[in-house]
Amino acid sequence: MASSTPYLVLLLCLASLLQQASLIAANPPHEPPPDDSREKFAKWATKYAKTYPSHEEEEKRFGIFKDNTNQIGAFRAQTSTTVVVGGFGPQTITTVRVGMNRFGDLQADEFAQQFTGFNSTGFIPAEPSIIPNHTWKPCCVDWRSSGAVTGVKFQGSCLSCWAFASVAAIEGMNKIRTGELVSLSEQELVDCDSGSSGCGGGRVDTALALVAARGGITSESDYPYSGFNGKCDVDKLLFDHDASVKGFKAVPINDESQLELAVAQQPVTVYVDASTWQFQFYSGGIFRGPCSGDPAKVNHAITIVGYCEEFGEKFWLAKNSWSNDWGEQGYIKLAKDVAWPTGTCALASSPFYPTA
Known part of the structure; x- marks a missing residue:
């Protein structure tokens, strides 16, 4: 009997090997999907x-x-989290979304160099205008629903975000004041604002100061956007005005409650840090970062056109100038009333709005 033991062991090993082979044949090893990049x-x-x-x-x-x-x-x-929504029990939501867009072949630093445009050279914060805290404001504001916001535009690779943010604020003010929404000229600011550097970058305060000094700004149809530095059309700058502007005001810095009061009255420009790849590929939800809250690191200008909250989270609604292919059809929601005074991406560091 003992002499037959090795044969039994051999038979058992063979049976085990055959069983494993049949299992492998029935369930082949998982192969990674082909690279379709x-x-x-x-x-x-x-x-x-x-x-x-x-x-x-x-x-x-x-x-x-x-x-x-x-x-x-x-x-x-x-980026998914579970929250309780109304009477529907726990719901899984995506707090912020990112997705591929037209900027997919650029690294974050390249993107910031080509598609932002705030130039801080010579920048000195303006004297703020304090809005009385008892001023009425609604719980939610969206100036798009009032017809005070034109369609999302695209600055291209000209570093002219400052001109687009300024124009969007003037368009909103003009609609609220006159009842007429007119698409206005960013190119006029690119060509004529000597306080900025055209497609080399610029500032909202110098743009608004120029328009106020000349009394107004031309329509986009009369002075269309080219995305390149051009020669200033002085006649249009001086005499062809489709919206009048008398001045501009600065919101007190690092004060989101004052910013809320200002946005309740009209769209307001802000500077933000748009340096991260998450900002580059933002596609929806409330953006909380990563980005810098340091005012010294802001590099981009956008226009806040409202505020509200969803799922109990407060946000600012901002119009960008990277086409409607980016973000939520060209807009971004930025977390509101955050713990640090400069706001999300330093948006509260230097807001402005035009006056008429």
Whole structure:
């Protein structure tokens, strides 16, 4: 009997091996899905009419696109949270969303260099105008619903965010005051504001000061946007006004309650830090960062056109100038009434609004 033991062991081993082989045949090992990044990149490039001067440059941009795609996927997996919504019990919501857009072939630093535009050279905060705290304000404001906001525009690679933010604020004020919504000229500011550097960057305060000094600003149809530095059309600057402006005011810095009172009256410009890739690929929800709250690091101008809250979270509603392909159809919700005084991305560090 003892002599048959090795044969029994051998038979058992063979049976085990056969069983494992049959299991593997029935359940082949999981293979990673094929890498379709190249196909995605080709479709993306076609959608946005992207072309490159050389094969080497195209390969570089493909690598950046692939890295951005992977970052977006990883970030999405980290941003869901469970909350109780009304009487419906726990609901899983995405607190902030990111997604691929026209900026997919740019690293965050490249993006900030090409599509922002606040130039702090010579910037000195203006004397603030305090709004009485007893001033009436609604719990929610959205100037779009009042017809005081034109469609989202695109600054292109001209660093003219300051001009777009200024114009959006003037458009809103003009509609509220006159009842007429007119799309106004950013190009006039790019060409004529000597206090700024055109497509090299600029400031809202110098833009508003120029318009106030000349008494108004031309319509976009009469002075269309080219996205390049041009020669100032002095006749239009001086005499062709489709909206009048007498001055501008600064909201007290680092005071979101004062900013709320100002936005309750009209759209207001703010500076923010838009340096992070999460800001670059923002596609929805309430943005809380990452971004800097340091006023010295702001690099972009946007226009706050409202405020409200969702799921108990307060937010500012801001119009951007990166086309309606970015964000929530061109808008971003920024967390409101945060713990630090400068606000989300330092938005409370230097707000302005025009007066008539």
